[in-house]
Amino acid sequence: MRRSFSAALLAATLIGCTSNPITGRSQLILISESQAIAQSSQAYRAELAPWAKKGKLNNDPAIQARINGITDRLITQAIRYRPETERWDWQVAVIDEPKTVNAFCLPGGRMAIYTGLIDKLHASDDELAQVMGHEIAHALANHGAEKMSVGLASDVLVGVIGAASGNNGQRNQQVGQLAALLAWQLPNSREAETEADRIGIELAARAGFDPKAAPTLWRKMIENDGSRGRFDWLSTHPAPAKRLDELAALVPQMEPLYQAAQAKPPVVQSRLAKRHEAVQPVSTTGVWERFKQGEAYLDCKDCRQQFEARLAELSRLHQGRKWEELARAVLAIGQAEDLAWYYLGAAAEGLGQPLAARRYYQLAVQLAQHQGLCATASERCGDVRLPEQAQQALRRLR
Template structure:
């Protein structure tokens, strides 16, 4: 009975916090407001750049910085059309001089890309456009707020379950992470692939570059972990899904050119 009460409480919290995303239309668990997400992201962004500055890891390559800014400016212009509230975001992009193969965009448009992914993969402008389009799509689709909300729900669920069960259930957290968090993260990644591809196409970046990009990423990272334990779709599945979108995206790209 106690476990049934836990399930009922979690389902009730999920129903209260669910709302349709204005871009994708998908129902999301949203327990964190946009203002809260942006404030938290702005603080984390400032801290990240401050630490990079102290380590001398903020890129001073004017040509590279201008290149990245030129690409992201085109994407931001289209993002404001895709999701009008983003017109009020304080957009910003930094180039961090570290070897990691990574890029990201926080809620509110705080972005970064690492020199490692640009240099190691010898990325073209179209490929950088695809990477940053994907990352911006995460922000437009509210995935940051969704992740924060799921973390709150899981933490609250564990605490509530421990009280009702009369014992510590935190040992179940890794199981809950695999059962709940990772599948949704893969869904978010696939969603960002689709809308990021469209965003980049509208900005005039070749959709076919997304396939080339993930082929390079696959070659650079090897087989990686099994898809079941990965927050990203398996490279082969991802490339197959991107190829399936080409008939829809190429006309958008051709028109934007």
């Protein structure tokens, strides 16, 4: 088993190592940035759709204009770092959620900020620029594809260990997951956050935002009880005190850039003022085509009762190999459950769409190991054993 694990680890390293587009750091990249951007586009729309339905998306023109103005200035500098990102679909949404202190930027430049970060922290424009600059830096440095690759590598390593483990498969899968976490996620997470700190504060300074706002903003976050554990900056190493010291040490280096931008403000081209695609509920057209391409999304978070009421029907379709009927039924309900993703995976595999099947099986595994239906109420999953069967399917489709 040890030999198999080492071989898989070495193969993943040799095949997937590439250089960070900005810092030059070696990264594990098993999927391309373009693939990460395509997947993130779907995820972004699925994440925003429930907020749009509740009327909690971009509903304050003044706040939206403020965030657009700050972010447009940062995007201008981001494109100077990587000119090819001018073609990205830059968007920013303001989510009206006063209890959430958070923001994000997905691969491809799709962003969101929660009003809790603005209001609870009484954040100035300079401070908001540090947050959005940090998040944009993650996208510029290709951290999204790196994180996805970490998960893919974990699946590969777990599969190898499980195949070689005999009767100790479950225990060895747990060992493999822990080994993959220690081997990939922790070092990359520390390095990625440090990179985003450094790139983000420079983006903000070049855009004319005071770099001294970086340590003051992060100090507010630490002191705010609601932010602890929710904002990615606070949930990873290095520890907050050390990180504040590092940010403070960067301020003198950024001061000349800030002063230069103040003396001669950079020309800013607005890319956000007329963007409205993200605020619309997700369209239902082309659902079947997206399913076959591996881009189906299940965005209903309040449909579990309906999903459970139809479990017997879905099980019959699954056992009867009625693949198209099964997929259409799951898509129509829209509930994001581990079992729902497994059924989509089985349907895609049965319909001869192996790449789509792999994606749906991977989502089933991820949910089943955490908060999915089969993780919390396994008796409701009938003849399907998750995550074991999804992992077996992933090995079969390799």
